[in-house]
Amino acid sequence: MTNPLLALAGVSFVLPSGRTLFSNLDVQFDQRHAGLVGRNGVGKSVLAAILAGSLRASTGRRVCSGSVHYLPQQIAPTADAGVADLASVNGALAALARIEAGSAAAEDFAAVGDRWDIRQRFELALARNGLAHLAAATPAARLSGGEARRVALIGAMLADADFLILDEPSNHLDRPNRLALIEQLQRWPRGLLVISHDRQLLDGMQRILELSSRGLFSYGGNHAFYSRCKAQEQQNALQTLEQCRDEYRREEKSMREQRERQEQRQARGNRVAHVANQASILLGGQKERSENSTGKLRQQHDSKRQQLALRVHEAAQRVDREAPIKLHAPPVSPAAQRRVAYLDAVELPFVAGATHGISLILTGQQRLGVVGANGCGKSTLLKLLAGRLEPLAGSRHVTARSVYLDQRLDNLDLQRPLLEQMLATTRGASEAQLRMRLAQLGLDAQKIMLPAGVLSGGERLMATLASALYIDPPAELLLFDEPDNHLDLPSLQALASQLREYHGALVVVSHDQAFLDSLGLTHRLLASGQGWLIESW
Known part of the structure; x- marks a missing residue:
């Protein structure tokens, strides 16, 4: 065509x-x-x-x-x-x-x-x-x-x-x-x-x-x-806003000085008229003219003030003022050497080749980044640790309270409002606290009362993160499968910041090297042609 x-x-x-x-x-x-x-x-x-x-x-x-x-x-x-x-x-x-x-x-x-x-x-x-x-x-x-x-x-x-x-x-x-x-x-x-x-x-x-x-x-x-x-636009918008505010302040000062001079002239006129013992009809006329002059000045000032306020408002509208995204890390501090998960000669379902089998020990404050090519078994490994899949052979032992966030965000019931679901899993927090925390994720009072399925991909991921991080009692082991998908840069930075403050065990799958580097990980688990290899980060 x-x-x-x-x-x-x-x-x-x-x-x-x-x-x-x-x-x-x-x-x-x-x-x-x-x-x-x-x-x-x-x-x-x-x-x-x-x-x-x-x-x-x-x-x-x-x-x-x-x-x-x-x-x-x-x-x-x-x-x-x-x-x-x-x-x-x-x-x-x-x-x-x-x-x-x-x-x-x-x-x-x-x-x-x-x-x-x-x-x-x-x-x-x-x-x-x-x-x-x-x-x-x-x-x-x-x-x-x-x-x-x-x-x-x-x-x-x-x-x-x-x-x-x-x-x-x-x-x-x-x-x-x-x-x-x-x-x-x-x-x-x-x-x-x-x-x-x-x-x-x-x-x-x-x-x-x-x-x-x-x-x-x-x-x-x-x-x-x-x-x-965008950076130049933001700089220009901020400069324009400050100029408009300065102009508003200057004009407000000028109008105040005009009012004061008008009031002084009116006061002097009243004193002179009183001393001169003018006829009451003349005094009434002078008073009326003075009040008319004062009223006109007030109208002019009100009109100018409205124009200036409108210019300040329009300038402010051109400035990006997106609210910052904030997550809260769960308050958990398990012993560093306590074993929280143990895989003994496990064979993974649906995985062929060198990464079919794995033995792994996770301790209380270990922070593990899982990397490798698509289809090598990373998501299957997390599902097995989360208890969503059973090993074909070998044994799995997970002793810590864990939360699993999968790629498809299945943790949420898409038919129920987010706030309702959060209240059911966070018994230690009040509704007001949950509303505040969800608002800090960009989820306003209206969105959290709607079925979770109507949220955007990024909003649903933030909601799923909230449901994972804010449960009561808090999780001692977080299993996150590509949590960086769907997130804009401010949300990604907020997630990295709060995961750095989390003191439990953490296992994260991601293809974003910069994101993984920002998490303060202790070890890397690499899916390679020789099998699963673990090394210090």
Whole structure:
């Protein structure tokens, strides 16, 4: 298609609670690669779904003259889904098989379209992405989070759409696969919108869009250019605000001095008139003229004060004043040498190769970072420590109170309000304390009364972290599987800060080296070709 178009005109979205998420947005996309950024909960994923056509705006309209392929933030295949379903190619593969078996149905030919080589292209793409061991019918439930993400991304690339919309596409990917994704996207020849907090990925974009409470703003460059522009805008906004405040103070002083001079003149006039023994009718006229003059001056000052206050308010609106994110570390101090978990010659389910077996001892204040390629068994290891899976052989002993946060954020009941769930698990805290702590995570009084399922990915992760950290009694062992996914930079910094203050045992899986370095870890557990290797951090 020549010059396909994707645009929004006057779009607003109102949540079921009645809160307006954003309003009157206008944006147009062309073949430039664009990144969408913004704080957690501001509405990035909702905006992406509206652009993709999978969600209707409350007001305004979507204009699209090309095809769009949308990959949402959360990949949740059904229990019977296969790899081909995850890649959104099962319909085309099944139709192709029926045609090869003799079908002449129009819907089968429509499903295949021009993609007569889709089977070969899909198999080749799996092989090129290190997934040759997978087949179209392989159950998606067997895949790790990183493998599932890579399969879904393969499907996006095979869609041949005019526009790709990818929501947090680098989540769950190890470093080699993140770099491979960046390279793939740089070669993508058509329209692209990436919603992400991954600065390295965003530095490959040609345009950055920022969604905030003030609206949607476009910057013609990559993320580094956007960051410089934002810093300069913030500096300019602060300077303008201070200038407006200075002007307000100067004018307020000037008006006060005018009032004082007017009052002095009026007082002198009254004294002179009284001494001169003027007729009462003349005194009344002078008094009326003086009061009229004073009233006009007061009106002028009130009008000017309102104008100045409006300028100060408008200047303040241009200053970013996002509330800081704050987490509280659980108050736990187990003995450093006490054994909290022990794996003896354990064989992990669903894991093949050198990392199939492991023996491991965790002590009370050990802080362990688990690293390795996608599919090597990191998440399986955490599930086994959490008691979610049983070992095929060997024995598992966990003696400490533990909390497990998985990649899919299954700790929360998506149908129940967050505050209700927190009250049930934090008996030592009052409702007022919980409200304050949740507000410090960016979860306001309205959000915590809604079903947890309506929260954004980042908000849901912060809520899950809160449910893990604030339980009573506190956990002595935290098992976190890629907690850095979905989080904006302020939330990530807050999480790292509070995990540094946590004094219990900690096991964290992550592909973000900078995040792991910020946690004050004591050891690294590496999944390698020689098996599991533990070493000092």
